[in-house]
Structures are given as structure tokens and as C-alpha cells.
Amino acid sequence: MAALKEIYTASTEQAAQQALENFAAGESGPRYPAIVRTWRAAWSEFTPCLAFPPKIRKVVYSTNLIESINARLRKTTRNRGHFPSDQAALKVLFLAVRELITPKARDVNHVAAHWKKALNQFSLFFEDRLNVR
Structure with missing residues (x-):
């Protein structure tokens, strides 16, 4: 989904957090609550990846x-x-x-x-x- 791609391709942690909140508040969030819950539960494991340059990610x-x-x-x-x-x-x-x-x-x-x-x-x-x- 394009909305999820915005999360893992974000340039900063704040941008990724905003993309996750947009996903959760948008039309996909209520349809897929397990996805939102999974992203939030694994957030601390995901955010170190944002330190890498985009090509490595x-x-x-x-x-x-x-x-x-x-x-x-x-x-x-x-x-x-x-x-x-x-x-x-x-x-x-x-x-x-x-x-x-x-x-x-x-x-x-x-x-x-x-x-x-x-x-x-x-x-x-x-x-x-x-x-x-």
C-alpha cells in the first residue's frame, strides 16, 4: 500500500511517525487495525533503520x-x-x-x-x- 510505503521511506523519524498517524486516521487505518498495532509495537525496532541513507534502506x-x-x-x-x-x-x-x-x-x-x-x-x-x- 502506498500509505505504508510513506512510513518506511520517510526521511526522518518524525516524518515516519506522521505518516503512521495519517495511515491510522485515514480510510485504511480502521480497515486494518492489526497493521497499525503491529507498526506501533515494533516502532522502537524500526526507527534505527531511518538512520541509514535511502539507498541502503x-x-x-x-x-x-x-x-x-x-x-x-x-x-x-x-x-x-x-x-x-x-x-x-x-x-x-x-x-x-x-x-x-x-x-x-x-x-x-x-x-x-x-x-x-x-x-x-x-x-x-x-x-x-x-x-x-
Whole structure:
């Protein structure tokens, strides 16, 4: 929802708080009270993220690699159904992972551009901990 995006993309904690209050008071708040309650309960864990530059925050909230890999593996095994042996199941999972890590020409430019901007921000923000070659 666009209203929630205003919260996690806010430039300051005050702006994020105002966006949350706008969401709660708007038409979505009464329809989704659990969302408002969850944001308020986790506010102290969320606000430290606002200290990071916008490019770093985008990488953090838009990338969930482990869930993506797990979903692909579940889909692969579900589509195959029954495996005659553990070795057969491992081979199918190996091939699925290999396909995931092999970059496709259409994906490389989009992902590389996204990560290059983020890497530049990481190198500035974590200068003492990141060695960019």
C-alpha cells in the first residue's frame, strides 16, 4: 500500500511517525487495525533503520533473498511430486539452486544497477568495515 510505503521511506523519524498517524486516521487505518498495532509495537525496532541513507534502506526492505530461495525450492519440489530416492531430490534441488545463482542476461543489468548504487552508499556509510575493490 502506498500509505505504508510513506512510513518506511520517510526521511526522518518524525516524518515516519506522521505518516503512521495519517495511515491510522485515514480510510485504511480502521480497515486494518492489526497493521497499525503491529507498526506501533515494533516502532522502537524500526526507527534505527531511518538512520541509514535511502539507498541502503531500499536494499534492506526490498531484498529478501532467503525467502525467495526457499520459495523457489518449495516450488521445485512441489512440482516434481514424489522422488524415488534422497539422491534424486538432492539433484533436483542442486539444479534449482544452480539456476538461481546463474545470472540471466536480462536480470544482470537491472540488479547490478540497483546494487551498485547501494554498494556506493554502503562504502560511504560503513567505510571502516567495508573494503570495496
